[in-house]
Amino acid sequence: MTIFVLMCFDKKNALAERMAVREAHLAYIGEHLEHVKLAGPLLDEAGEMAGSLILYEAETLAEVEAFNAADPYKTAGVFERVEISAMKITRGALA
DSSP states (O other), X not given: OEEEEEEEEEOTTOHHXXXXXXXHHHHHHHHTTTTEEEEEEEEOTTSOEXXXXXXXXXXXXXXXHHHHHTOHHHHTTOEEEEEEEEEOOOSSTXX
């Protein structure tokens, strides 16, 4: 299994849209806790939610892309872009 980092950046002025689907997003994350190793919002300079960071454990990039494609934030158009990268953890609780 590989850990993938999803860096999800909200489009400009998307906070209201984010809040409208937040509960659905949190439920979606909750349904995938066997793979989600860490998740939380990225904050802007004002301390407002402006994106998401997710560490997701999977066999393939395609599995991660499918997870991302079905995220309520993604389907609602909250994210401007999502960057996905494999990573190797060398320190921390998951190492």
